[in-house]
Amino acid sequence: MKFGVSTFVTDDGIGPAALGRALEERGFGSLFLAEHTHIPVKRESPWPGGAELPRMYYRTLDPFVVLSAVASVTERLRLGTGIALIVQRDPIVLAKEVASLDLISGGRAVLGVGAGWNREEMRNHGTEPKTRMRLLRERVLAIKELWTKDEAEFHGEFVDFDPVFSYPKPVQDPHPPVLIGGAGPTTPDRVVEFGDGWMPIYGRGTDALAAQIADIRDRAGRPVPVTVFGVPRSPQAVAELEAAGVDEILFNLNTEPEEATLRRLDKLAELF
Template sequence: MQFGVSTFVTDDGINPAALGKALEERGFGSLYVAEHTHIPVKRESPWPGGDELPRHYYRTLDPFVTLAAAAAVTERLRVGTGIALVVQRDPIILAKEVASLDLMSGGRAVLGVGAGWNREEMRNHGTDPRTRMRLMRERVLAIKELWTAEQAEFHGEFVDFDPVYSYPKPVQDPHPPVMVGGAGPTTFDRVIDFGDGWMPIYGRGTDELPQKIAELRERAGRRVPVTMFAVPPEPKVVDELRDAGVDEILFGLPTEPEDATLRRLDALAELL
């Protein structure tokens, strides 16, 4: 089993370069960062985590700038999005960003994807919340085409472009893994259709986890990698997830200044 952290990197927390270096020094294998481009002042969409939206949601840095900074000062740390809001991003630009990160890091990029929950936020990007799942599918498929084809083209309902050259190509073969977030009734359909792995949030639809992982792998006909997001740092939870067949655990790391973060990482490292 592999261990990493998932967190919100913000302008009032630890610097991403310092965070990446500290993680690698303590033996962690990965860093996954969240994304919100902005938070609309007038918001009716309920936050899945509770009543009041935490401060760090308002202040996230750009995930790919963040991950590039962490990758630049590390040699082994895998750097990923948890999650990238694909329905709010141009797929041609996103393909280039992830491929550039993969090239710069020597093949350590991971693209975690999701459709998001904040309808007001996605509407500001011109996205209709009612069709966001279909939009996400097409954009991910288009990104994979851009990563792997010399002359990439895509013709769909939402994404449509004639043959193009798109460089750089990723270092990883055939491309960086695409981890699909969520744990809803149709999530496995998306993982099997266009994903390379499953990345649910701990405690949100992850009950009966051994049976669900077995079902996913049976339906896919392959051993689908599973990364568990926002895991509490409890030995019992780690043991349960290992027994369930989870491949990677991401401990939820609160957003704090550098000194407090380093102390927390020291404590987390004992679980490794």
């Protein structure tokens, strides 16, 4: 089983280069970053994690800028989003960003995607919350066309463009893996149809994880990789996830200054 971290990189925590070096030096295999373009001051959408929205949500750096900086100081670390709010991003621009990251990193990019929970945030991007899942589907499919076709085109309900040239192409063949976030009742449908893996959050809809994984793999007819992010520092959690058939664990890494982060990484590394 592989081990990495999931975290928020902000303007008041450890810097990207220092974080990337520290992870690779300690043997971690991946870094997955959360994103929020902004947080509306007036917000009615409840945060799924509790009553109070943590400070780090307000202060995230752009994940692709951070991952590019990390790529420049590492050689093996897989570089992912956990998750990219694809319903708030232009698919043509996003396809180029991820392909560029894959190129400069030598084929280490991973695109974790989701539709998000903050309805006010997505409305500021012109996204209607009620149709965000259909939008997510089309944007993923369009991005894969842009990655894999010399003259890519897509004609859907929300995404529509005639043949275009879009470069660079990714290094990975056929393209960087797209991991579908979430654990709702319709998530398996999305994983099976257009995902390259599943990435649920630990403790949110994962009570019957072994059965869920078996069902997805059976329906897909292939060994769908499963990455669980937001995992606490717990030997019991690691053992449970391994027994359930999880391929990769992403430990939750608090957003802290460099010295505190390095101490925390030392403790996390003891688990594997």
